[in-house]
Amino acid sequence: MYQTTGSVALPVALPLEEGGLLGGAQLAWSAYGERSDDNVVVLLHDLTHSHRALEPVEQAAFQPSGWGAELVGEGRPLDTSTMHVVVPNLLGSPFGSTSPVTVDARVGLPYGAALPTVTVTDMARAVAAMLRGMKVENVRALVGVGLGGLVALRLAALFPELPAAVVVLGSARTLPEAWRERLGLTRHLLRLDPDFHEGQYAPGQGPKRTLRKQYLEYLRLVNGPTGEQALEAEADAFAEGFDANAWALLCTAYAGGDVTDSLAQVRAPVLMVAAAEDTLAPPSRVRDTYHLLSAAGVRAHYQELPAPSAHASLLTQARRLHGPMRDFLRRRS
Numbered sequence: 634m635y636q637t638t639g640s641v642a643l644p645v646a647l648p649l650e651e652g653g654l655l656g657g658a659q660l661a662w663s664a665y666g667e668r669s670d671d672n673v674v675v676l677l678h679d680l681t682h683s684h685r686a687l688e689p690v691e692q693a694a695f696q697p698s699g700w701g702a703e704l705v706g707e708g709r710p711l712d713t714s715t716m717h718v719v720v721p722n723l724l725g726s727p728f729g730s731t732s733p734v735t736v737d738a739r740v741g742l743p744y745g746a747a748l749p750t751v752t753v754t755d756m757a758r759a760v761a762a763m764l765r766g767m768k769v770e771n772v773r774a775l776v777g778v779g780l781g782g783l784v785a786l787r788l789a790a791l792f793p794e795l796p797a798a799v800v801v802l803g804s805a806r807t808l809p810e811a812w813r814e815r816l817g818l819t820r821h822l823l824r825l826d827p828d829f830h831e832g833q834y835a836p837g838q839g840p841k842r843t844l845r846k847q848y849l850e851y852l853r854l855v856n857g858p859t860g861e862q863a864l865e866a867e868a869d870a871f872a873e874g875f876d877a878n879a880w881a882l883l884c885t886a887y888a889g890g891d892v893t894d895s896l897a898q899v900r901a902p903v904l905m906v907a908a909a910e911d912t913l914a915p916p917s918r919v920r921d922t923y924h925l926l927s928a929a930g931v932r933a934h935y936q937e938l939p940a941p942s943a944h945a946s947l948l949t950q951a952r953r954l955h956g957p958m959r960d961f962l963r964r965r966s
Contacts, residue, residue: 661729666713677781683728695870703951710958733878746832753890757788790895805918817888820881845872857943897929908942
């Protein structure tokens with residue numbers, strides 16, 4: 634399978650939703666399958682994943698790469714024998730795109746907490762700018778997982794002529810209120826850790842104890858009932874390897890992401906996929922989004938993975954979605 638990676642520097646400063654401009658921004662990306670004129674699919678990752686959807690997983694317990702193994706590839710729902718799957722690293726994610734770990738050229742130090750707040754809308758606009766830089770005018774589909782699902786819906790609303798179809802896995806118009814409140818407090822709780830140092834800690838340092846606690850709480854809900862020892866090990870590795878400022882930025886964007894008012898601007902058909910036991914995107918909330926899309930005149934479809942299936946199952950059990958996704962995307966190709 635043809636596979637490549639790279640980065641795109643945005644040619645102009647990115648206007649940010651909360652004010653100001655972000656100059657010199659760049660997005661890292663990976664791509665799988667050979668490109669033709671009309672076979673580009675954009676796959677948008679979840680909260681802590683990287684753009685390396687098919688690269689070998691890391692040796693540590695926290696594995697931001699390789700998450701797309703059941704979703705992307707020949708014979709998979711996103712079949713690389715017929716599709717060119719582009720996976721951007723979302724703005725703010727610390728795996729090569731502009732994020733708090735990026736060195737600010739003006740001062741020669743990482744941005745840290747000084748990087749402006751980034752929203753789901755900013756992430757969507759950055760992806761659109763990246764695609765323009767890659768000379769991609771239309772895509773066969775936007776596919777988003779979790780946080781990436783919110784970005785996909787916002788992107789489809791901002792640029793309704795861009796996608797022929799949208800697939801949303803494990804995301805609704807917004808997070809449940811309890812989760813919005815919890816993730817919205819991420820930065821505040823990190824600041825209370827004496828190792829936070831106003832976000833200007835040395836590389837590899839920072840509020841690791843609080844970061845570990847927050848991520849472990851997230852893991853327990855994303856994975857559902859599973860081995861606690863494995864989750865503890867992943868949380869340990871995450872706290873050692875993931876930047877706390879980036880975690881705070883991404884959680885704040887996720888908590889603030891609400892695409893309710895923009896659903897009526899979507900023109901492409903949308904497939905909403907829920908997992909029966911997903912607490913981040915409960916089926917009732919995903920169905921509500923499906924109904925809002927339908928009421929706005931969007932050709933919306935709903936699919937649900939039966940129990941046992943938590944949020945993480947949408948990737949680990951992605952082959953169960955092969956039939957519904959294949960049929961949906963085939964009708965739009």
